[in-house]
Amino acid sequence: MRRGGGGEGGRKSADASPASGQCGGGSTSSSSVSSARLYRTHGMHAHTEDMESLSERTAACSVREPGGDTQSPQPAEEGVDVAGVKLRLVSNGERKGSTPLKIESICYSLNIVKNIAFLYQEYRDTSKQQEIEQRRQQEGLTYGVSAGLGVTSPPALQLQLRNNSRSLSLWQNLEVVQQSGLLTQLPQREVIIQEAMFELVTSEASYYKSLEVLETHFLKNPVLVNTLSQSDMHFLFSNIEEVMKASERFLMDLENRIEQSLQISEVCDIVHHHAVKHFHVFITYVINQVYQEKNYRRILQGNQLFREAMAQLENHPCVRGLSFTSFLILPFQRITRLKMLVQNILKKAEENSEIEANAIKAHQQLEQIVKECNEGVRKMSRTEELISIEKTLEFKSKSVPVISHSRWLLKKGEVQQMAGPKSTRTMRSKKLHHPVYLFLFNNLLLITKRSSSGEKFQVLDSCMRAMLRTEDLEDQGQMLANVFNLKLLENQEERPVNYMLKTSSMSDKLRWICALTPNRRTRFMSTSAHQPASPQVQCIQSYSSQEPDELSIEMADLLNILERTDDGWMMGERLHDGERGWFPCRVVEEIQNQEVRAQNLRECQRIHLAQGGGASTGARQGSRGARRTPKTPKVSNFFGTWTDQSEEEQ
Numbered sequence: 001m002r003r004g005g006g007g008e009g010g011r012k013s014a015d016a017s018p019a020s021g022q023c024g025g026g027s028t029s030s031s032s033v034s035s036a037r038l039y040r041t042h043g044m045h046a047h048t049e050d051m052e053s054l055s056e057r058t059a060a061c062s063v064r065e066p067g068g069d070t071q072s073p074q075p076a077e078e079g080v081d082v083a084g085v086k087l088r089l090v091s092n093g094e095r096k097g098s099t100p101l102k103i104e105s106i107c108y109s110l111n112i113v114k115n116i117a118f119l120y121q122e123y124r125d126t127s128k129q130q131e132i133e134q135r136r137q138q139e140g141l142t143y144g145v146s147a148g149l150g151v152t153s154p155p156a157l158q159l160q161l162r163n164n165s166r167s168l169s170l171w172q173n174l175e176v177v178q179q180s181g182l183l184t185q186l187p188q189r190e191v192i193i194q195e196a197m198f199e200l201v202t203s204e205a206s207y208y209k210s211l212e213v214l215e216t217h218f219l220k221n222p223v224l225v226n227t228l229s230q231s232d233m234h235f236l237f238s239n240i241e242e243v244m245k246a247s248e249r250f251l252m253d254l255e256n257r258i259e260q261s262l263q264i265s266e267v268c269d270i271v272h273h274h275a276v277k278h279f280h281v282f283i284t285y286v287i288n289q290v291y292q293e294k295n296y297r298r299i300l301q302g303n304q305l306f307r308e309a310m311a312q313l314e315n316h317p318c319v320r321g322l323s324f325t326s327f328l329i330l331p332f333q334r335i336t337r338l339k340m341l342v343q344n345i346l347k348k349a350e351e352n353s354e355i356e357a358n359a360i361k362a363h364q365q366l367e368q369i370v371k372e373c374n375e376g377v378r379k380m381s382r383t384e385e386l387i388s389i390e391k392t393l394e395f396k397s398k399s400v401p402v403i404s405h406s407r408w409l410l411k412k413g414e415v416q417q418m419a420g421p422k423s424t425r426t427m428r429s430k431k432l433h434h435p436v437y438l439f440l441f442n443n444l445l446l447i448t449k450r451s452s453s454g455e456k457f458q459v460l461d462s463c464m465r466a467m468l469r470t471e472d473l474e475d476q477g478q479m480l481a482n483v484f485n486l487k488l489l490e491n492q493e494e495r496p497v498n499y500m501l502k503t504s505s506m507s508d509k510l511r512w513i514c515a516l517t518p519n520r521r522t523r524f525m526s527t528s529a530h531q532p533a534s535p536q537v538q539c540i541q542s543y544s545s546q547e548p549d550e551l552s553i554e555m556a557d558l559l560n561i562l563e564r565t566d567d568g569w570m571m572g573e574r575l576h577d578g579e580r581g582w583f584p585c586r587v588v589e590e591i592q593n594q595e596v597r598a599q600n601l602r603e604c605q606r607i608h609l610a611q612g613g614g615a616s617t618g619a620r621q622g623s624r625g626a627r628r629t630p631k632t633p634k635v636s637n638f639f640g641t642w643t644d645q646s647e648e649e650q
Helices: 044-058 120-146 175-180 188-219 230-237 240-258 268-277 280-302 304-314 324-328 330-348 354-390 424-428 506-516 594-611 616-623
Strands: 078-082 085-090 105-107 393-395 409-418 433-441 444-450 457-464 468-472 483-488 497-502 536-539 558-564 569-574 580-584 588-590
Touching: 120 188, 120 330, 120 594, 188 240, 188 324, 188 330, 230 280, 240 268, 240 280, 240 330, 268 330, 268 354, 280 304, 280 324, 280 330, 280 354, 304 324, 324 330, 330 354, 330 594, 354 409, 409 506, 433 457, 433 497, 433 506, 468 506, 483 506, 506 569
Parallel strands: 393 457
Antiparallel strands: 078 085, 085 105, 409 433, 409 497, 433 444, 444 457, 468 483, 483 497, 536 558, 536 588, 558 569, 569 580
16 A cells, blocks of 8 residues: 555646556656646636636746746846756745745746655555654653653654655755755744645645546546446546546645745645635535445446456556545545644644634634535435334334434444343343343434344334433353443333343443443543543554444544553544544554643644634643633544534433
């Protein structure tokens, strides 16, 4: 997954033929490439105003790529010619919030897209691994300081791990930057924020390169297209071409900005503009992914011609061993990653600066888009799931309506109901317990019995979730291990009833207790208290949730631990969005150093204040510690969204 690979990173021209056996229509010799940067228009001829505006903004720059001629007016003062790039020195306006420097800005062309060697999937995996290694080194260096060993963390620690052949280029490693003398004049903090902004641009170029592969190698491949009906084409690719248009506009503006000056002035204002104007196409695409995945499996199983064509396309060198589905999920991965990159800029921005203000606006807009994506997907998934469950239920007496727009599944599964007195004679009996199947929704519990066929469930009892209470029982030998009491204060017959339930493992017992009674105090304190002493972990291996009460986590995610079992499970709360759920211990590692945990919490607090509309003053208050009154804690419904407790128990 992390093969570097050379690969051609340039965009294809507008008249490039669709791929048919060759990715992107094959390679193009350098002599045939125009000196102007070529973007496929994707119907961009309809956006003449955008192109004219771009031309006006770039007219001041004198750019000569290798073998090309200068198209813009003669510069007033010429600089050096570095690697075939003509440089022109112009006056540099002082950026608000940055350190004033008596330097000059340079108009230049970096050919960002042409020089990108990575597909986005490769960049994403590598960058997350680097975040993990960075925290490991920070923790070790901080330990050295705490122990009085005289070891100090170098300012460039977070950059040194990116400085290798398997990473996107660093801004400071660009030849034009090194020869400009800029690095000797900028403070280290400014270099770090330059790198954060530059990564946003280069990662967008990598993302666009992967979208090109999806389009030219899959979407427009005539062999693949001929195996699919028009409706199946729509199910698989949805509005991906509109997503590409949005990325193309966005990347053009980003490239134009960084070509205006070697010292990047800003990028988050561009992010905010495009998030408002163009990124709504992400919402449509992501919501359709519910059907996309289901229909891909259906087509793969029932269409032999499609299956054979897909196998050949996935074996082509241009996809670098990546699966077709890894390209389909790119848009949602990108919009969430873009939010994280803006967060990274916000963390490093100087308080009260223009960069901070624009980063806050961009982050709020991206957060809203991600929220709408998640809500759209969950709404469709939940409705389908409720319909599917209701078809399997058979009510013994009083029928309970299951389908409701305000209801969703939290957890389901089989447990053993204990029966008989606690005596040695009873424990020897085979009838000590019998299986029951629980369906727990956000506001309702159904206790059922699976039919002999295994396809139907007879409802034995029900209770509103707010009327549930649990009691953990100590183990009393193997037969009475992993047992807890479930009390229904008022069941469907309007009377209290108690069930003694046995689970298959300690972690399963604790997960049921936490799901049935979410107000129960967890072993460790939540991050809402901002306690650096609370256990904290980082994810070192991505994990996809297998059950509704589990949390899907990505490499480099930071989480505070709320519960931990002795058989290898944790319940955690992700720092950057507050979502909770269970995951196996093997996919995370604990952050031992309290100073590092405290720093993570301060950065998290600053992001949350920005997300909630907090201004710079609020950010300063949050970064100084826990004196600020925390927001009302939220409770997870274990399905990837958040509601207040009042909504949970409706």
